[in-house]
Amino acid sequence: MRGWSLPLGRWFGIDLRIHTFFFLLLGFCLLTANVDGLGAWRGIIMWGLLLLAVFVRELARLIAAAYHGLQLRSILLLPIGGLFSYSTPESAERAVEGNTQRALALAGPLANVAFAAVVAALIAGASSAVPLSAHPLVTPHHLIRSTVWFSLMLAALHCLPAYPLDAGRLLRAYFSQTRGSAQATRAVSGISQGFGLLVMLAGLALLAVPGNGTASGLTPWLIMGGFFIFVGAQLEDQGVMFQSVVETVRMKDVMLTEFSTLSPSDTLSDALYRAIHSLQDEFPVVRGGNLVGVVSKQSILAALRNSGNGYVQSVMVRTFQVAAPDDSLGLMIRRIAGGRMALVPVAVEGRIVGIVTWQNLSNSMGLLAEHRRFEREN
Structure with a gap:
C-alpha cells in the first residue's frame, strides 16, 4: 500500500x-x-x-x-x-x-x-x-x-x-x-x-x-x-x-553465519577499509564476543567526511532489536516495522551467532523454499 x-x-x-x-x-x-x-x-x-x-x-x-x-x-x-x-x-x-x-x-x-x-x-x-x-x-x-x-x-x-x-x-x-x-x-x-x-x-x-x-x-x-x-x-x-x-520460518533458517564484525575501538578509517572488502552494508559491533552496537557503511563514510577520523563507538547505533535463533521471521518483522533496520543480529546469551539483512533476505527465502520443496520430494 x-x-x-x-x-x-x-x-x-x-x-x-x-x-x-x-x-x-x-x-x-x-x-x-x-x-x-x-x-x-x-x-x-x-x-x-x-x-x-x-x-x-x-x-x-x-x-x-x-x-x-x-x-x-x-x-x-x-x-x-x-x-x-x-x-x-x-x-x-x-x-x-x-x-x-x-x-x-x-x-x-x-x-x-x-x-x-x-x-x-x-x-x-x-x-x-x-x-x-x-x-x-x-x-x-x-x-x-x-x-x-x-x-x-x-x-x-x-x-x-x-x-x-x-x-x-x-x-x-x-x-x-x-x-x-x-x-x-x-x-x-x-x-x-x-x-x-x-x-x-x-x-x-x-x-x-x-x-x-x-x-x-x-x-x-x-x-x-x-x-x-x-x-x-x-x-x-x-x-x-x-x-x-x-511465521513458519525461523531466524536460524535464513541467518548468515559467515559475516564480518567491527570493534568499538576500531578507527573509522580502518572500518571503511574493511567495508571495501565486504558485501555487507551493516556491521555488528562486538566487544569481547558480546554484541554492543550496529554500524552502517553510510554512517562511517558520513562521519569521516564531516568530522574526520574517529572511532566506531562514536557512530554506532546502541539501540537495536536482537533475535534468538528460534524466533520466527514474522515476529521480527513486526518488532522492527517502525525502526527501518537493515540488519537484525541473531544472538545467544549476548553472543552473536548470525545476522539477517534485508539485502540477502529475499534471496535466502527463495533458496529456503527450494530446499524445503526438494526435501518433500525426496
Missing part, C-alpha cells in the same frame, strides 16, 4: 500519506463538474470535501489512539478511511484488544455523524431555503450539502461488517476468539470481498433502473465504495498469506 501513496509530511511525529486512489477520485470529481457544465474548481472542492470527511474521521481515531496510549508511526489515507501503522509492537498488540479496538471503531463513525450534524445545523441556521434532502444528494452544484452527505456516507459505510471497515474489524476480533487471528482475518476477508461485490452490483443495478440513473448522486460513490472495500479485503488476504508463510 505504501508504494502506491504519496507523503503529506510529518505531523506531530506521525508520517501522513495519501493513497493514489484519492487522485482517481479527483479525476472523477472533475469529470462530474465538467458534465454538469460547471467550472473545474467545483470538482476540486468536492474532492477536497471528501478528503475533509476522511480527515475528520481519522483525527477522531487519532485522539482515541492517543487516549489509549498507542504510539503511531504513520497514517495512510484511503477514500474509505485511514490505515494506522504503529511504531511499537506493544501498540500494535494493544490496538486489537477489546476496549481499545471498540473505541477506535466507534470514534470514526461518531465523528462523521457529529460533523455532518454541525454542518447541517449551520446550513439550517444560515438559510432555510437550502433543502438537505433534495436530489441529487451529492453534487458539485451544492457543495455544502454534499459535505453533510459525504460524512454520513462514510459513517454508514463503516457500519458494514467488511474489512478494513470499522465493523469488519470488530467482526474479525470476534472471530479471533475462537478461530485464531490468521483464520479469522481470512474469513472476514472473504466476507468483505463478497460485500464489496454486492455493493458494486447494487450501484450498477441502480444505474440500470430507467429514470433513476445517478439521480440521488450517491450511485457512482456506491460503486466506488464497493470497489475500495473489495481491493482492501484482497490486500488484507494477501497480507495474511504472507504472514502465515513467514
Whole structure:
C-alpha cells in the first residue's frame, strides 16, 4: 500500500500519506463538474470535501489512539478511511484488544455523524431555503450539502461488517476468539470481498433502473465504495498469506553465519577499509564476543567526511532489536516495522551467532523454499 501513496509530511511525529486512489477520485470529481457544465474548481472542492470527511474521521481515531496510549508511526489515507501503522509492537498488540479496538471503531463513525450534524445545523441556521434532502444528494452544484452527505456516507459505510471497515474489524476480533487471528482475518476477508461485490452490483443495478440513473448522486460513490472495500479485503488476504508463510520460518533458517564484525575501538578509517572488502552494508559491533552496537557503511563514510577520523563507538547505533535463533521471521518483522533496520543480529546469551539483512533476505527465502520443496520430494 505504501508504494502506491504519496507523503503529506510529518505531523506531530506521525508520517501522513495519501493513497493514489484519492487522485482517481479527483479525476472523477472533475469529470462530474465538467458534465454538469460547471467550472473545474467545483470538482476540486468536492474532492477536497471528501478528503475533509476522511480527515475528520481519522483525527477522531487519532485522539482515541492517543487516549489509549498507542504510539503511531504513520497514517495512510484511503477514500474509505485511514490505515494506522504503529511504531511499537506493544501498540500494535494493544490496538486489537477489546476496549481499545471498540473505541477506535466507534470514534470514526461518531465523528462523521457529529460533523455532518454541525454542518447541517449551520446550513439550517444560515438559510432555510437550502433543502438537505433534495436530489441529487451529492453534487458539485451544492457543495455544502454534499459535505453533510459525504460524512454520513462514510459513517454508514463503516457500519458494514467488511474489512478494513470499522465493523469488519470488530467482526474479525470476534472471530479471533475462537478461530485464531490468521483464520479469522481470512474469513472476514472473504466476507468483505463478497460485500464489496454486492455493493458494486447494487450501484450498477441502480444505474440500470430507467429514470433513476445517478439521480440521488450517491450511485457512482456506491460503486466506488464497493470497489475500495473489495481491493482492501484482497490486500488484507494477501497480507495474511504472507504472514502465515513467514511465521513458519525461523531466524536460524535464513541467518548468515559467515559475516564480518567491527570493534568499538576500531578507527573509522580502518572500518571503511574493511567495508571495501565486504558485501555487507551493516556491521555488528562486538566487544569481547558480546554484541554492543550496529554500524552502517553510510554512517562511517558520513562521519569521516564531516568530522574526520574517529572511532566506531562514536557512530554506532546502541539501540537495536536482537533475535534468538528460534524466533520466527514474522515476529521480527513486526518488532522492527517502525525502526527501518537493515540488519537484525541473531544472538545467544549476548553472543552473536548470525545476522539477517534485508539485502540477502529475499534471496535466502527463495533458496529456503527450494530446499524445503526438494526435501518433500525426496
